[in-house]
Amino acid sequence: MCGIIAYLGEREAYPILVKGLERLEYRGYDSAGIAILKDNFIQLNKVVGKVNNLKSTTINGDIGISHTRWATHGIPNEANAHPHHNGDRSLFLVHNGIIENYVNLKKELIKRGYQFYSDTDTEVLTKLIDYHHKNSANQNTLKAIKNALHEVVGAYGLVLINKNEEKIYAARKGSPLVLGIGQREFFVASDPAAFLEHTRRALYLEDDDILEIDRKNFQVHNLHQDCDKLKRNVDHIKWNLSNIEKNGYEHFMLKEIHEQPDTLRNCLAGRIDMENHDSKFTDKLQPEFVKNLNKIIIASCGTSWHASLVIKHLIEKYSRIKVDVEYASEFRYKNPIINKNDLFVAISQSGETADTLAALKTAKENGLRCFGIVNVVGSSISREVDSGNYIRAGSEIGVASTKAFTGQVLCGILLMVHLGKIKGTITNQTAEKILNNLKNIPDLVKQTFEEEEKIKEIAKFVATKNNCFYLGRGLNIATALEGSLKLKEISYIHSEAFPAGELKHGPIALIEEGMPIIVIANKNEGIVYDKLLSNVQEVKSRKGKIIVIANDNDREIQDNVGEDSYVIRVPEVPDYLQAIINSVPLQLLSYYVAKERGCEIDQPRNLAKSVTVE
Ligand code: M6R
Numbered sequence: 001m002c003g004i005i006a007y008l009g010e011r012e013a014y015p016i017l018v019k020g021l022e023r024l025e026y027r028g029y030d031s032a033g034i035a036i037l038k039d040n041f042i043q044l045n046k047v048v049g050k051v052n053n054l055k056s057t058t059i060n061g062d063i064g065i066s067h068t069r070w071a072t073h074g075i076p077n078e079a080n081a082h083p084h085h086n087g088d089r090s091l092f093l094v095h096n097g098i099i100e101n102y103v104n105l106k107k108e109l110i111k112r113g114y115q116f117y118s119d120t121d122t123e124v125l126t127k128l129i130d131y132h133h134k135n136s137a138n139q140n141t142l143k144a145i146k147n148a149l150h151e152v153v154g155a156y157g158l159v160l161i162n163k164n165e166e167k168i169y170a171a172r173k174g175s176p177l178v179l180g181i182g183q184r185e186f187f188v189a190s191d192p193a194a195f196l197e198h199t200r201r202a203l204y205l206e207d208d209d210i211l212e213i214d215r216k217n218f219q220v221h222n223l224h225q226d227c228d229k230l231k232r233n234v235d236h237i238k239w240n241l242s243n244i245e246k247n248g249y250e251h252f253m254l255k256e257i258h259e260q261p262d263t264l265r266n267c268l269a270g271r272i273d274m275e276n277h278d279s280k281f282t283d284k285l286q287p288e289f290v291k292n293l294n295k296i297i298i299a300s301c302g303t304s305w306h307a308s309l310v311i312k313h314l315i316e317k318y319s320r321i322k323v324d325v326e327y328a329s330e331f332r333y334k335n336p337i338i339n340k341n342d343l344f345v346a347i348s349q350s351g352e353t354a355d356t357l358a359a360l361k362t363a364k365e366n367g368l369r370c371f372g373i374v375n376v377v378g379s380s381i382s383r384e385v386d387s388g389n390y391i392r393a394g395s396e397i398g399v400a401s402t403k404a405f406t407g408q409v410l411c412g413i414l415l416m417v418h419l420g421k422i423k424g425t426i427t428n429q430t431a432e433k434i435l436n437n438l439k440n441i442p443d444l445v446k447q448t449f450e451e452e453e454k455i456k457e458i459a460k461f462v463a464t465k466n467n468c469f470y471l472g473r474g475l476n477i478a479t480a481l482e483g484s485l486k487l488k489e490i491s492y493i494h495s496e497a498f499p500a501g502e503l504k505h506g507p508i509a510l511i512e513e514g515m516p517i518i519v520i521a522n523k524n525e526g527i528v529y530d531k532l533l534s535n536v537q538e539v540k541s542r543k544g545k546i547i548v549i550a551n552d553n554d555r556e557i558q559d560n561v562g563e564d565s566y567v568i569r570v571p572e573v574p575d576y577l578q579a580i581i582n583s584v585p586l587q588l589l590s591y592y593v594a595k596e597r598g599c600e601i602d603q604p605r606n607l608a609k610s611v612t613v614e
Contacts, residue, residue, distance in 0.1 A: 002082075002096035002612075003027035004177070005194040006065040006159045008168050008213055009185025013064035020187070020194035021051040021068045023244060026397050026602070026609035027096075027190060028070025031081035035092040035161065036061035042092050042163045046081040050603075063166060065159045067094035070608040073102070074119030084123040086130035087115070090163045091141075093129065095122040096190055096612060097155035097175040105151065125152065129160065142212055142221065145169055149210075149223055155354065155612065157205075159188050168213045171223070172205040175612050176352050176380060179203040179211060179218060181234060186213045191376075191610075192237050193244045193395060200237040204378050235378060243395045251601045253398035253490070257587045258449070261442040263393040263403045264580070267410045268442075271389075272435050277428040278421045279414035279435070284387030285343075289369065290422040294341040295322040297368075299331045299359035301611070303401040303485060304347045304408060309478035310579040311347075311412030318430075318576070319420035329614070331359035336366075344368040345415075346388075349396055349404035350610040351379025358614060360384055373411045375404050389414075398602045399609045400490050402587045405482060406445070406580045413438065413576050437574055441581075444571045448584040451568050455585055458547055458566050459592030462516045463491070469507065469544075470497035470586075471535060472520040473528045479520055479579045483586030490604045491594040500535040513543035518589070519561075520582050523554040524572060533560050540565075547589075549582050 003024025007013040017034050032054055033046035038061030047053035051068055067082035074080035083092040099105070102121035105128055110116075114127050128151060133144035141162050149156075155174030161167070170177055170188045180187035180195035180202055187195035188211065192202045205211060208223040209230065220230040249255035273280045296315065298308040305327065312323040326336070328346075344363035348356045351374040360381060363370055372388030374381050375396065382388060391407035417434055420426025426434075462468065468487060472480035477499045484497035498507055500519070511517070517539045521532050536546055546565035550557040551572040558567055568585045594601045 002070050003068040003190045003194065004066070004094050004096055004157060004159055005187060005189040006094070006168050006170070007185070007187055008063045008166075008215065009182065010062060011185065012060065013062050014058045014060070016198070017064050017066040018051060018054050020189060021054070021066050023193045024068055024190055025051055026399060028068055028608040029603050030069045030071045030076035031078070032066070032068045033081045033083050034059065034064055034066040035083040035085070036064040037161050037163060037166070038063075040163050042085070042089060042161065044083060044085070044092070046078050048076055048078055048081065063161060063168065065092060065094050065161055065168070072098055073121045079118045080120050082122060084118065084120065084126045086126055091126060091130055091133065091160060093122065093126040093158055093160045095125060096157040097173075098614070099125050099152055099156065100154035101152065121154075125156070125158070128152070141165060141167075141169060142210065145171060145210060146223055149173070157190060166215055170205065170211040172209050173207045174354065174357070177205045177211075179205065179213070181218075186218060188213070196237060196244065197241055202235050202237050203232050204235065204383075206232070239394060244397060251398065251591070253400050253402060253591055253601050256396055256398050256403045257584065257591065259394065260403050260406050260584060261446045263407055264410055264445060265442040266392040266394075267407050268438060269392075271414055272438060274432070274435060277431040277435070279417045281389055281411070281414035281418050285371065285418070287422045290419055292341050293321055293343055293419075294339040295324060296343045296345055297324045297326060297336070297338070297363070298345045298347060299326045299328040299356055299363070300347040301328050301353050301355050303405050303482060304349060304356070306478050306482040306485065307405050307408035307412065308347050309481070310409050310475060311415070313475045313478065314412060314416045314576050315419060318426055319416050319423055320425040321419055321423065326359065328353065328359040329355040332362040336362070338363070338366045338368060340367055342368055344370045345373065346370065346381050346385060347373045347408055348381050349375045349391070349401055349408075351376040351381040352610050352612050353381075354612050354614045357381055357384065373408055375407065397609070399604055399607050400486055400590065400601070405583060409579050410438070410441070416576070434576065437577060441577055444573060444577070444581055445584055447571050448581060451570075451585055452588055455568060455588045456592045458568070459589055459596050461545070462493070462547070462589065463593045463596035465514070465516055466494060467510065468493055468495040468516045468518065469511070470495065470518045470520075471500040471503065471532070472497070473500050473532050474525060475575055475578055476520040476522065476525075476582060479582045479586070480518070482583055483518060483590070486587055486590035487593060489607060490590055490601050491597055491599055492605070493593065500532050503535055504538060508538065508542065511539060511542040511544045515544050517544040517546055518586070519546060519548045521548050521550050521557065522572070522575075522578050522582070523551045524575070536561055549585055
């Protein structure tokens, strides 16, 4: 969480930083601030709320650091906003991450005479650097940063300026930072999106890197070595600015929902191998390893966790390999049962989620082979895994994940085919059928948009309610969970999802007249479909209002659920494609409900896109 951008060059820094922060607001938007260095003086502007509030003023100068905050330590007020500074206002610092031992560090600093104006761990870090700066030979800033960071436990991406040096210092451990290299100018940001309009040349910092930039050049040092100058590759960023702009849509979320036919097509490109009846997805998973595979452990969070549930269902059913889905936030603390023949899979849109990264590190420490299904290219998880595949969904800016979910599921299907082929549990004939069906998925998703007007109408009804249930059976339980999460996070309507059969074991007590009950009912679910319809009757008897996602060829559904129920139609697809097809109308429903309620759709309260704190 939190977004950082810093600039050193020949142009006015302030407007560049404001624009960059706006592109990073998906990381947090509780408060924002900018510090600009000019003529050995650093001037500060901090605001509560969105980056937009920084625009009412400007500060001249061509070196600056800035920050948009997602509050961890301390409420969102001006004092707690970044940048933070030392007592004589010579050092200013922005930080993303958490300093876990800040309480003890603060006590020590207070004993040494330091005073604090905020509740943040970042101010503690700033003053710790100040302490080492004042006590180091020649007041060497690099040395002071190193000495301070040796005392720190936790995660940080930090950028610091010193009023007496025309330089920028940055350091990374656990929170992403990337250097943008322009023409006689440099940028340091949490995400290259912040500087993409200025340069595409990017150098991703690694853990324990410390970056030192002056007007002419930059150097990468290592936290634990002296006399160090590290070599790092400079990447060329391929994606375009249009990926991170709204392109005429009112919200990023709506744009991202509508991008799904294209993102799914991208995801499949070059990954279907009809000749060998296989997916070209996991070239680094050796057949010998797969044949001896004991089980798969998937760790993830939120929407990615729901995608993991879908993938578990499919791999167990088709590839016949046992899959455990773990909450990433729990995995490292539970002393997991691990076998060296297990495959660990980390699934993440951002590739920066701290819980998932920590779970991945635990798996690595236990000697597991690690595979990643990640969207953001060059992200921490994508670099930590042994192998993996990108989702190729492009930038997802809306906090509510949409196109990443469907991309993750599609990657899971490709993985399922490949594993099943090696294991011999998926025949050539079945593989060929699955792969042919996969090719149709972008067009089938497009078809679901035909229901958008109807969904808008249904949204008007749902928007008036305070509680909502989502029901499904089998694979659709995961889709119900995902639909429910989407609704609650952007519309603030309380919502829960259950396996439909569980309703009668407790939750049915909560059903009141007119409560929306969203049911996912695919006709080709066989006996489960009939059972689901019985569950619908149980709801109707308690006067719940049914909204059903049903197949376009299901002629009896309206009769079955009654004229007073809403029916949203989706194309009939094999079970392995259902999660993708069913989730799109649920995304649209959440979007239009939130819009109807006047919510901040792309930036819902209390949330941030990239959760880089545990
Ligand atoms: O970037 P990740 O996929 O690792 O993020 C995991 C969750 O934080 C994320 O899916 C979150 O639940 C979304 N806001 C849901 O829309």
